[in-house]
Amino acid sequence: MGGLTVMRALRARLPGEDYVYLGDTARLPYGTKSAETVTRYAVQASAALMRHGIKLLVVACNTASAAALPTLAETLAPLPVVGVIAPGAAAAVAAAPDGPIAVIATEGTVKGGAYVRAIQAIAPHMPVVQQAAPLFVALAEEGLHDGPLPELAAQRYLGPLLATVPRPRGLVLGCTHFPVLKQVIAQVAGPEVTLIDSAETTAAAVGDVLRKQNLLNGEGGTARFLATDAPGRFAHLGQIFLGEPIDPGSVTLVDL
Amino acid sequence: MGGLTVMRALRARLPGEDYVYLGDTARLPYGTKSAETVTRYAVQASAALMRHGIKLLVVACNTASAAALPTLAETLAPLPVVGVIAPGAAAAVAAAPDGPIAVIATEGTVKGGAYVRAIQAIAPHMPVVQQAAPLFVALAEEGLHDGPLPELAAQRYLGPLLATVPRPRGLVLGCTHFPVLKQVIAQVAGPEVTLIDSAETTAAAVGDVLRKQNLLNGEGGTARFLATDAPGRFAHLGQIFLGEPIDPGSVTLVDL
Secondary structure, three states: OOHHHHHHHHHHHOOOOOEEEEEOOOOOOOOOOOHHHHHHHHHHHHHHHHOOOOOOEEEOOHHHHHHHHHHHHHHHOOOOEEEOHHHHHHHHHHHOOOOOEEEEEOHHHHHHOHHHHHHHHHOOOOOEEEEEOHHHHHHHHOOOOOOHHHHHHHHHHHHHHHOOOOOOOEEEEEOOOHHHHHHHHHHHHOOOOEEEEHHHHHHHHHHHHHHHOOOOOOOOOOEEEEEOOOHHHHHHHHHHHHOOOOOHHHEEEOOO | OOHHHHHHHHHHHOOOOOEEEEEOOOOOOOOOOOHHHHHHHHHHHHHHHHOOOOOOEEEOOHHHHHHHHHHHHHHHOOOOEEEOHHHHHHHHHHHOOOOOEEEEEOHHHHHHOHHHHHHHHHOOOOOEEEEEOHHHHHHHHOOOOOOHHHHHHHHHHHHHHHOOOOOOOEEEEEOOOHHHHHHHHHHHHOOOOEEEEHHHHHHHHHHHHHHHOOOOOOOOOOEEEEEOOOHHHHHHHHHHHHOOOOOHHHEEEOOO
């Protein structure tokens, strides 16, 4: 579901492209699963998207990007594959060049340490602190974006991060579900912490790749959706993340 | 994961039995999935358990019991299959014979209406009110069993139920995750509401079936675990629900 926040940024920046979005609703969430299982599921999902004649694959999920990007790039070569971790890491270093940088993400992304590696590949001595924030996924999917419950959850997760000395200057929203809770997170983090949402920078990275490879589309702008379970629920819930209505008739049930 | 609360009650009541527990950790949670998908997954899981020579199947998940019990019973006949809904409904009517009865459960269980049907099959005019409580699953899995976050969540979910006139006298914990949050739920519900945890009554129902079919085991008491992903995480998290340590070496990874 969270990948729709990336699709939203993509459609805003590259409105002439045609999009096919696959939501693995039968097996979500990926954030608590092992890297092996996430990789297997991501490969299956990409195969289904290949059958739709895609020209580029966006891995619009931090957990899948962290676990499966090398495998996907290798499997689908020469098709360009863009994940959300590298653009997020670059944006974090740009926004808080003196650090430290804090990362909130799923259990899987935190454990794998992909953000730490991606940030330190750009800024080798950058201090990075991490915190898994699994409740944010449930809150986002329930549409609980403000009020005391998300506030308490934000205090719980950000408290230890903000207590780091020196205090983090950048906070990476390292899960595509988190942008819908941005306001509450920003409020708890305070004005001195810059929030980094990798959706925007991922969309910019996709634009760069398409431009370089002469693949940009001027006309089009269609959006099709594939879901592995409950397409009606996908359409209904998806609007929160996509920020525009999803016609239930545009969602096709697929079996991976 | 939640099914381990049922296993805990089973082991307390029937300590001489040998148990094989399967946790579909690769595809959890079932609570937000469609009845069709839950049924498919439950049939696959039961096939894996059949290969371990089981003499009875307990469907230790409310969502799977609500969606898949008839299919499982038919597929596995003559093997006895016991779900958690019917025992829970019977316990609710016994505990609050004058009603009303409130049910908190997953989205899938609430939508399917299985508790309403099971309760009204025993007490045809019993008023039943329902509320999906998805955040409870995330709180239970994160080990957040008390404190302000589960309290606020309980107020959110129980508020509308407790405002029912007349006030409900029985509250069914209609998801196997919820018993670990029992204390907070009881505190918010108040002393006039009886909490019904179907784990106990399911264990009693299993004892009855085994007794009637002359299948009771006096000796044994072993426990083996199968998980479809991340057996280490299963062992670690599972202890919360089982109430006893799980040796990671006793958890086998299986592919359904």
